[in-house]
Amino acid sequence: MNQTTRLWGGRFRKPPDPRMMRLSSAASAHARLAPQDIAGGKAHAAELQRAGLLSQSEAETIVATLDAIANEVAAGTLLPSADDEDIHTFVERVLIARIGATGAKLRAGRSRNDQAANNLKLYLRQQARPLGAMLAELLEAIAAQSEVHAASVCPGFTHLQSAQPVTFGHWLMAHGQVLARDAGRLQDWEKRSGQSPLGAAALAGSAIALTPELSAKALGYDGPFENSVDAVGARDHVAEFLFVAAMLLTDLSRLAEEVTLWTSRQFGWVTLDDAFATGSSIMPQKKNPDIAEISRGRAARLTGDLVAMLGALKGLPLAYNRDLAEDKRAAFDAVDVLSEVLPAFAGLIASMEPHPAVMRAQAGTGFALATEVADYLARKGVPFAEAHEITGALVRYCEEMGRDLETIDPIELRAVDPRLDEGVKACLTLDAAVAARSGFGGTAPARVVEQIERFNAWLDGFKAWTGEGGR
Template sequence: MKLWSGRFSKSTAKLVDEFNASIYFDKKLYKQDITGSIAHAKMLEKSNIITKEENLKIINALKEILKEIEQGKVKFKIEYEDIHMNIEKLLIDKIGEIGKKIHTARSRNDQVAVDIRLYLKEEINNICNLLKKLLKTLIDISEKNIDTIMPGYTHLQRAQPITLAYHIMAYFQMFKRDYLRLIDCLDRMDYLPLGAGALAGTSYNTDRKFIANELNFKGICENSLDAVSDRDFIIEFLSASSIIMMHLSRFCEELIIWNSSEFNFIEMDDSYSTGSSIMPQKKNPDVAELIRGKTGRIYGNLFNILTIMKSLPLAYNKDMQEDKPLLFDTVENLKPCLKIFNEMISTMKIKKNNMKNATKSGFMNATDVADYLVKKGIPFRNAHEIVGKMVLYCIQNNKNIDNLSLYEFKNFSSHFENDILEKVKIENCIESKISLGSTSSKNVINMIKNAKNFLKTIKP
């Protein structure tokens, strides 16, 4: 018999039981549900709604149920719909009438809301720890590659010379923002919905602040209607997760390109590569490709929850049951993506000579030549035109700018002097960038220093 069957004259159809049940996926919340119920029982005793003896029986029974679930002794039943009613039924079976008192002054609406928040608070901390490890790896790679010269790209065309450390530290900034976004998300969701009841609060003289303390929330949801109908915190988390996956995917795309024979900048370690079933020579970057592919899945979860919530009137609606599969799927895919990505880049081989050699073509020092002329008093647009003609000359004569003689330079402008021959060297082009945030080794070393200081501010 259902725990809510009082006003019904018929049992629900078996098909409805199967369609309506969420126990298939929300059983994952058993620990959070029991934790919340224990805190709720303590509050009921504190508020003189149940006795001390009843509270002890309830708490001890809930702890036994938790142990039995973790030992695999409990089989959840579809007819009890969800994790909340399954655990409540187990409690009643264990201690009888006293167990029926646990649902006083609460609803499944506020119960599920607190369970999800408890779950997500823990998982955000786990994900932040994975991001912290990734940030440390990015610093380690950068420190080893301050002098590793490579092309910088726009439109996937060689643009200006940079260092690998500089390139990697750009991703550090992205993942640093991802970390801070999650901390922000955690801060906004750290409010207790339990005690809100179905939507309007309760007539019992309860102590919600006590429960918030017990469950380590920094405060309570101020409006009970909002407390049970809010899924902003899930949407915000899925949004932050989508941005993390976007950053991972962009990085993976570059690694896949760099790993190709055409670029040959890196080689993935055998441990993080796979082969072909037909072509013996193949070594495929499948890990990076899978991360790139899973990004679409995480995006889908975000759009799914936004679509679910877009037209729901207040307060709780059964549609909201569909939030949990999306949340669980995101967490269960994001964590391994972060972990394996970190291990993949830690083990990849960086081909420094190939990276440097790639800067010898593509006229990557052209901007520096234009800047040289500007410093000699020529307006930038005029300097741009002069250097454009130089590039055309080089193309027609199969030359690079840094192979030109001073005589050839002077054919384009009398402002060129002997020092231009040093200025156009790729290493000097990199070191000439003195603006804050630029690619010179001094700037990159400072970025790494700031990055290390940021990691020190992160709580373990």
């Protein structure tokens, strides 16, 4: 690598050692940021024209050449070389090779520090809405399955023990609600990442690029940086993006775990579509929920990316330090993982086949209707503490007799406690149990339908934000 292809070196007597350059260089790894680097270069060219350092003709030549470079990079016909230290070096090297001294003028008034900060922030902002569209597809699939099964009774669990009956649509929408909050976090992140760092230069601001608010507007930001030191030294927007990604995959991993359980022979609630499952190389009968399992694993990976970024930031002095270069590896990984997991999971949920009869058959097991007895007594004026004890005694009697609650006759009820009359029998059905939970947000089918309607209305707005439009 000779001195003319480096962005530094005038005060050095020796060329960089190859071992140092292997550690320092990352142009190929960061090649996906070429479009953002070029966009920043075009905005900066306009700044230099406003400052009088470039004529209109020179600025037009630079912009046209940068556009040509962008097209060739997109086509895969132009890539960084092994000698390019970073993406900035690559773009400047090619620009100067094509238009000579005019291209060399572009570096005035800017630094790799504000370029690096701008490139990744711009890249993540450009990824946020497409990722949101992928999440919206998954949320649509969850809502559609929930609508079909708004009244399909299934067991509800706490501690993975049968607790109370709910509807499968209500259970699915619990996952939909938490993922919707993740969608909101993505939107909130975009709002907080709206300040452009371009024009901050190395750390003090630029003595040449004096209208960064115009560069910010040209690049689609909400405005320019408030503080130049913060602009180049901050990466909390990267850490927050990684948190949103890790939280989203962590929440999705809980649904992944449940899908894995539901598709097991022991549960038998759901059959996966053949297109969204895999088989075994030795056991011909197997149908494995690999999408769910891979998603659980990727959630752990994104948690690691977040922790790595927070570790790099902890105790780091202002302004720029090369530790901050860790931001790109982690951010790229988060974008890649979400781009793979979200579409696959959306297809899995949309195509899976739930089995309401199987779920219903399991819903009343484990004395899941016991709470109905206690609630019945409470409505008759029995203090709930007593009602709880009476119901516990009834469950114990059923266990000893090998009976279910629904099969106990009135004489046996009164033998347990005189306040247990025949009226309780009307409460001891699955449909009565779910219908009784008719408060806002409850599992009563009518309430589930209302919940889905509100969810779909919100989802239309979220889809509009992503650029995909509503239903």
